[in-house]
Amino acid sequence: MAATRAGPRAREIFTSLEYGPVPESHACALAWLDTQDRCLGHYVNGKWLKPEHRNSVPCQDPITGENLASCLQAQAEDVAAAVEAARMAFKGWSAHPGVVRAQHLTRLAEVIQKHQRLLWTLESLVTGRAVREVRDGDVQLAQQLLHYHAIQASTQEEALAGWEPMGVIGLILPPTFSFLEMMWRICPALAVGCTVVALVPPASPAPLLLAQLAGELGPFPGILNVLSGPASLVPILASQPGIRKVAFCGAPEEGRALRRSLAGECAELGLALGTESLLLLTDTADVDSAVEGVVDAAWSDRGPGGLRLLIQESVWDEAMRRLQERMGRLRSGRGLDGAVDMGARGAAACDLVQRFVREAQSQGAQAGDVPSERPFYPPTLVSNLPPASPCAQVEVPWPVVVASPFRTAKEALLVANGTPRGGSASVWSERLGQALELGYGLQVGTVWINAHGLRDPSVPTGGCKESGCSWHGGPDGLYEYLRPSGTPARLSCLSKNLNYDTFGLAVPSTLPAGPEIGPSPAPPYGLFVGGRFQAPGARSSRPIRDSSGNLHGYVAEGGAKDIRGAVEAAHQAFPGWAGQSPGARAALLWALAAALERRKSTLASRLERQGAELKAAEAEVELSARRLRAWGARVQAQGHTLQVAGLRGPVLRLREPLGVLAVVCPDEWPLLAFVSLLAPALAYGNTVVMVPSAACPLLALEVCQDMATVFPAGLANVVTGDRDHLTRCLALHQDVQAMWYFGSAQGSQFVEWASAGNLKPVWASRGCPRAWDQEAEGAGPELGLRVARTKALWLPMGD
Amino acid sequence: MSAHNRGTELDLSWISKIQVNHPAVLRRAEQIQARRTVKKEWQAAWLLKAVTFIDLTTLSGDDTSSNIQRLCYKAKYPIREDLLKALNMHDKGITTAAVCVYPARVCDAVKALKAAGCNIPVASVAAGFPAGQTHLKTRLEEIRLAVEDGATEIDVVINRSLVLTGQWEALYDEIRQFRKACGEAHLKTILATGELGTLTNVYKASMIAMMADFIKTSTGKETVNATFPVAIVMLRAIRDFFWKTGNKIGFKPAGGIRSAKDSLAWLSLVKEELGDEWLKPELFRIGASTLLSDIERQIYHHVTGRYAAYHDLPMS
Helix, strand or coil: CCCCCCCCCHHHHHHHCCCCCCECCCHHHHHHHHHCCCEECEEECCEEECCCCCCEEEEECCCCCCEEEEEECCCHHHHHHHHHHHHHHHHHHHHCCHHHHHHHHHHHHHHHHHCHHHHHHHHHHHHCCCHHHHHHHHHHHHHHHHHHHHHHHHCHHHHCCCEEECCEEEEECCCCCCHHHHHHHHHHHHHHCCEEEEEECCCCHHHHHHHHHHHCCCCCHHHEEEEECCHHHHHHHHCCCCEEEEEEEECHHHHHHHHHHCCCCCCEEEEEECCCEEEEECCCCCHHHHHHHHHHHHCCCCCCCCEEEEEEHHHHHHHHHHHHHHHCCCCECCCCECCCCECCCHHHHHHHHHHHHHHHHHCCCECCCCCCCCCCCCCEEEECCCCCCHHHHCCCCCCEEEEEEECCHHHHHHHHCCCCCCCEEEEECCCHHHHHHHHHHCCCCEEEECCCCCCCCCCCEECCHHHCCCEECHHHHHHCCEEECCCCCCCCCCCCCCCCCCCCCCCCCCCCCCCCCCCCCCCCCCEEECCEEECCCCCCEEEEECCCCCEEEEEECCCHHHHHHHHHHHHHHHHHHHCCCHHHHHHHHHHHHHHHHHCHHHHHHHHHHCCCCHHHHHHHHHHHHHHHHHHHHHCCCCCEEEECCCCCCEEEEEEEECCEEEEECCCCCCCHHHHHHHHHHHHCCCEEEEECCCCCCHHHHHHHHHHHHHCCCCCEEECCCCHHHHHHHHHHCCCCCEEEECCCHHHHHHHHHHCCCCCCCEEECCCCCCCCCCHHHHHCHHHHHHCEEEEEEECCCCC | CCCCCCCCCCCCHHHHCCCCCHHHHHHHHHHHHHHCCCCHHHHHHHHHHHHCCEEEECCCCCCCHHHHHHHHHHHHCCCCHHHHHHCCCHHHCCCCCEEEECHHHHHHHHHHHHHHCCCCCEEEEECCCCCCCCCHHHHHHHHHHHHHCCCCEEEEECCHHHHHCCCHHHHHHHHHHHHHHHCCCEEEEECCHHHCCCHHHHHHHHHHHHCCCEEECCCCCCCCCCCHHHHHHHHHHHHHHHHHHCCCCCEECECCCCCHHHHHHHHHHHHHHCCHHHCCCCCECEEECCHHHHHHHHHHHHHHCCCCCHHHCCCC
């Protein structure tokens, strides 16, 4: 018999049957750090960048506190160098055919496959996340993402004709994140031809390793550049002139601040904020499986954040008992252990959750003991948190689950939608009808039915409301980094001396300007709100002049109260309108088109009065009617089904209305632009509050006469008045879900700044005119994209 | 085994509202294998523990007294003595939990075990095993005869047609009669889960059978045998039953468990879903025939650091 290798403990273990350590060797991660002499710089233009005289931050093992390496912190000049490298690389990268980019992405996937052990041990070692989740989840998904987007790149010329890559993308990642978050964003960006500068928080080596793997592939060194640096670099990166879009992923408050500081700047902004998720447990659910859903969401190192758990009252006791039972069996431990459920996430995450739990307890919640032991934080279940307490409003941190009861499905929707967050949610119910009702009713970006946290490269993932409206994955992820070809480059419209506090605050007073000499009959006077013409709150009017300077007529001077009323009316009309079938909506748009044609001579003569040729005026009316019909027809085909690898059952990509959409119409094309904006908005089920052309609002008011007879009340509301003032009121309105602004550069800047309030998606023209009579600009796919939001609805099947 | 489950009155409300979501259970089954594992000494100790859960089984048409005798000897000495010594476990009295044979071979097994000088129980399959498609009268008679021959554990199969047609009361009555026919012997009810159609049926059948006694996944003769999704549903039913009545019901997966690695996954599955209290032979069995030799092979490797040749380990 050979020398025995058995230790003395077998007897004890035989009796206790406890789990032992299952350590995963991280020797290769350390060896890789050694190749960098334990000093990590930045990876720029295919080379390591290790500038002199930089501060460095230690990269530590979150569990032992052992120093693994020191990380140099970037400074402004490093950022500039990286952006320059990406800009140079963009020229070549975007000029290559999609097939070439596809091959490159595929090669990167292969490289990751070959070096996956290094990647997963390094990631788990540094972040403290359970290695199982990184190895079996993230690394595999990273490769799938590359393969999926390689396919998208190879078909780009046909499938995405009419779109071109934006340029250099600045990607900003939060302090605790998985490298996968970076992959979700760089894959679509690189696939469509953009190049990327990623700013990662200090001490995150996995993105640097990825950049190195990509850079060492050869031909396109500068397409992926990774800098590590403090949060103070975020505005510096975002305002680099070469950056065309900033994709920000992080905390809601930081996103809001960035939205404000980027108002009027050159770069577009895509926000993905917050980490909280939601789980709805109904009384028809398989409760045990739903409990596993809770584990997947908050207690398995898969999801990044905490969970809000809504449990139907009739199964509350049963669910809580099972949750507690399950919690007791979860294991926390070193991330590099093959048998733990939850790793550690560092001191900052522990502090955050500790504060949250203490505060919740002080407000009356039950949450068990607050552990003082570091670095691990156990799974925590908070219940009885009074709904009105301050703690119930804030985002739930990892690894907390806040449970609260509901009585009916209807109430569940009210509670679930009663937060500013709109990330992801799951619905647990064995009744198909109920599950779908809840799935459709939830205001979130992703809904899983009887599952939680499933992801796939082909399914768009994103959010709505204050979770930000940027998307990754699927077709939506690609459009994030594309812009319609041929549109002028987005320029900075920053006006340093724009005073946000006073912009549009006061309405210049208007005086009587003489008698009206308009054609008779004059259009009805008033604001078109709630389906009828109403006198403005201010009880004053503004004169409208024709092209020769004569007084054309008076229109009502709308103000803040009128906007409030209009938004209210639009909200009242919204559920009914959004619930209509696309066919019914199309029928009403067609009816409006017919009415416009009947009114053609009046409309044309008014346009003539504004200086248009008769022929052109008639053409504008005809084109307007055509637009209405075209959008009515187009909306018949919205949303489609996706098929996901490894999942039986469909994933529905729904296109849902945004809600109440505020539209400030351009001055030019007073009829056509108004209709071109109105038609898609209504076609997709939104209700609108519109500010018509300031120069000639009368045409819009003419259309209102037809809308009054054709449409249900409140569907479209038209408020005339001072453009800046109305813009201010709409942009600052918290219950307007999206805003389109076609007007001055200053107004655009203000709208972008003000949208930070409820993070509504905005589309501002920044003073650039648009060719509304051209199909691409007046009725192109860009409108179709912006007019609705995506929801992914996962429907796993099986009996 | 512990005292008999005295049984519970039939209560159909326990199964009326139950919902089992198939895809979600499949996901859980996948996860559980990836999330728990044991290595080194833990693995060795767990494997030895697994040995004590095995119902060492032979259910072949060509069973004769000679191979039954060999099986019984292996049940008594499942792991080579020197290996146990190396692990300092030779004095733990490690044997398999039982031997499991056809009714006609019970006498052989009882005799062989007596000759080997040990009190390992003999389990007999009965009640029209494996299809259960014989008359109730003969099924009951089969049980009585097996008990008379000295079997102290009886593995019966349920009548699947009663489940598929939703005759829960009839199913309950049948199992109660089996229970009664067993007398002092322990009853394990085989649900033949591969033939029940849905996981919801598995849960319901488990609940009904537990109102009688110990539950077992399958006969080993169906096309689908012991799988993790089925086990998860049965274990959840056992836990629910325990919460409702305070009675701990035993669980026996059988069929298709061949590798040492599988057996570890089964142990951790029971540990995760029910807890350590269930990890004893009174409440957990693994029905297997070839599993034992793979476990012995792994122990050999753990002790010696070498992989064993076929002839290094005694056959069963």
